[in-house]
Amino acid sequence: MCGTCGCVSENGVTILTPDHSHHHGHRDDHNPDHTHHHGHTHSHDPQHTHTPTLPRTLDLTQSVLAKNDRLAERNRGYFLAKNLLVLNVISSPGSGKTTLLQATAQNVGLSCGVVVGDLETDNDAQRFRAGGIPSIQITTGTLCHLEADMVLTAAQHLNLDALQLLIIENVGNLVCPAAYDLGETLRVVLLSTTEGEDKPLKYPTLFKSADVVLLTKLDIAEAVGFDEATALANVQAINPTASIFPVSAKTGLGMAAWYDCLQDYRAGIGDPS
Amino acid sequence: MHELSLITETLAIALRNAEAENAQQIHRLTMAIGAASGVVPDALQFAFDVAIQGTIAENAELAIETIPVTCQCPQCQTQFSPPDWIYECPTCQTLVSQTLTGREIQLKSLEVS
Ligand SMILES: Nc1nc2c(ncn2[C@@H]2O[C@H](COP(=O)(O)OP(=O)(O)OP(=O)(O)O)[C@@H](O)[C@H]2O)c(=O)[nH]1
Ligand SMILES: [Mg+2]
Numbered sequence: 520m521c522g523t524c525g526c527v528s529e530n531g532v533t534i535l536t537p538d539h540s541h542h543h544g545h546r547d548d549h550n551p552d553h554t555h556h557h558g559h560t561h562s563h564d565p566q567h568t569h570t571p572t573l574p575r576t577l578d579l580t581q582s583v584l585a586k587n588d589r590l591a592e593r594n595r596g597y598f599l600a601k602n603l604l605v606l607n608v609i610s611s612p613g614s615g616k617t618t619l620l621q622a623t624a625q626n627v628g629l630s631c632g633v634v635v636g637d638l639e640t641d642n643d644a645q646r647f648r649a650g651g652i653p654s655i656q657i658t659t660g661t662l663c664h665l666e667a668d669m670v671l672t673a674a675q676h677l678n679l680d681a682l683q684l685l686i687i688e689n690v691g692n693l694v695c696p697a698a699y700d701l702g703e704t705l706r707v708v709l710l711s712t713t714e715g716e717d718k719p720l721k722y723p724t725l726f727k728s729a730d731v732v733l734l735t736k737l738d739i740a741e742a743v744g745f746d747e748a749t750a751l752a753n754v755q756a757i758n759p760t761a762s763i764f765p766v767s768a769k770t771g772l773g774m775a776a777w778y779d780c781l782q783d784y785r786a787g788i789g790d791p792s
Numbered sequence: 793m794h795e796l797s798l799i800t801e802t803l804a805i806a807l808r809n810a811e812a813e814n815a816q817q818i819h820r821l822t823m824a825i826g827a828a829s830g831v832v833p834d835a836l837q838f839a840f841d842v843a844i845q846g847t848i849a850e851n852a853e854l855a856i857e858t859i860p861v862t863c864q865c866p867q868c869q870t871q872f873s874p875p876d877w878i879y880e881c882p883t884c885q886t887l888v889s890q891t892l893t894g895r896e897i898q899l900k901s902l903e904v905s
């Protein structure tokens with residue numbers, strides 16, 4: 520349900536821009552090769568009947584995510600042409616994504632915009648905007664992850680030419696977002712100290728897909744009995760190639776190394792203007 | 793819960809192909825699901841039973857083939873099937889990131905008439 524006019528958008532996905540104009544998510548909007556075949560397939564031959572044809576097997580072997588993967592590749596090219604470093608940030612609900620990304624956007628030294636996905640509300644986009652960070656909210660309704668086409672449509676509401684870093688805060692969920700490439704440069708997965716050291720072992724698919732893992736809320740590690748060494752070992756066992764940064768967005772602990780990492784990646788993308 | 797999204801897309805691909813072949817009915821869909829794809833076969837089956845209502849796949853059966861994880865060690869080239877989520881080379885104990893198979897989410901075939 521759209522918060523502005525009460526109408527229901529197709530498939531429940533709505534993009535909320537700062538002026539609260541809204542775009543009902545026809546998710547094929549920006550798909551150049553999309554054509555509408557409104558499926559009336561009956562020939563108008565009067566002889567026509569629904570006689571079954573010969574039983575047969577059609578061999579397809581098609582990836583079910585092929586369409587999203589294709590759109591994600593297109594996003595990647597589009598973002599690259601704009602020299603953007605793009606992060607797809609994924610974690611459980613409440614692991615500290617918004618807090619960490621606010622600090623990042625303010626301190627990393629790159630001009631930054633945010634696309635944020637939640638099931639409902641534009642609270643997170645408002646939190647970013649309150650800190651002066653351009654931000655677009657996607658509310659997904661019942662959909663538990665962002666897909667490539669939604670991200671492009673939302674990102675185009677930001678002034679991308681003025682940005683160096685585009686951050687996508689995905690819907691808080693450790694399962695579904697893993698399968699959907701958004702065209703990001705880096706997939707960043709958060710594990711907060713309150714979640715337990717064995718999260719990577721319980722949600723291996725997501726942790727295996729990470730380029731960077733951030734251990735967050737380190738300031739309260741002791742209070743919640745979080746064993747950093749065990750957590751590090753678990754992440755490394757599941758994903759031996761991920762870069763890992765233990766941080767606290769609250770105290771700033773470890774954040775400099777994370778910012779340096781982003782600066783290095785951005786410098787590798789092209790014109791570091 | 794992305795199984796519902798996946799099934800919706802799978803069914804769209806199936807209906808498009810069946811239509812292109814002038815089939816009147818889909819009797820069976822066969823999917824290949826990698827053991828490390830993150831997809832839960834039971835959830836897929838449940839979503840399928842809902843999604844096929846009112847389509848030419850209404851009475852169809854969903855067959856799911858599980859594809860095991862296989863890896864190749866970048867150090868010693870050994871190919872192996874890891875027994876769990878930690879992909880450790882049985883020959884040289886290197887931890888491996890990449891998989892050769894096991895992440896598939898595919899529509900393999902349709903039986904139609
Ligand atoms: N102690 C401590 N608390 C934190 C830190 N970062 C976030 N929090 C708290 O954790 C709670 C959730 O933080 P958010 O930043 O909203 O988390 P999120 O991952 O964006 O949440 P969703 O978008 O709802 O999934 C808030 O109460 C924050 O104040 C941190 O570094 N240290
Ligand atoms: Mg948030």
Ligand SMILES: [Zn+2]
Pocket residue numbers: 865866867868869870881882883884885886
């Ligand atoms: Zn080896």
